[in-house]
Amino acid sequence: MSRAFTREENAENAVADIGERPVSSHRNLVTQAGLEMIESEIAEARTELQSAESQADKLRAASVMRDLRYWLARHESAELSVPEPGSDVVRFGMTVALEGEDGKTVSWRIVGEDEADPAKGSISHVSPMARALFGKSVGDVVSVNGKEWEIVGLK
Structure with a gap:
């Protein structure tokens, strides 16, 4: 077996072992700024993915895909919460x-x-x-x- 084949096989195993980012089991309450941050992370990940794929960087592409899946899941479960104006008790977003x-x-x-x-x-x-x-x-x-x-x- 050639060394090149061994290195390629190791790279493939590394891509397979990258794992997922854990998604919290708590309600995904977000502020407006938080929702915008999630959307920005999705856009950034999509741009990075295109770059990684064009450079044939499988490990980087796998890492970016993992992050993209995480941010898409967080966006899907996001619950925009805005505190009621003038509230005299502590609420989310205050x-x-x-x-x-x-x-x-x-x-x-x-x-x-x-x-x-x-x-x-x-x-x-x-x-x-x-x-x-x-x-x-x-x-x-x-x-x-x-x-x-x-x-x-x-x-």
């Missing part, structure tokens, strides 16, 4: 200002799983913090991971 026991304040925007980015101030609606906050109002105190937080503002 920004919540909190004050900790130490007096420090933080703000979190509650968003969909795919758009959550704690470093940028957004958390997933299925996170422990978001779950503790839902339905609460300014002045209410929630406890998360043994720390208490008072809700001091809603947007």
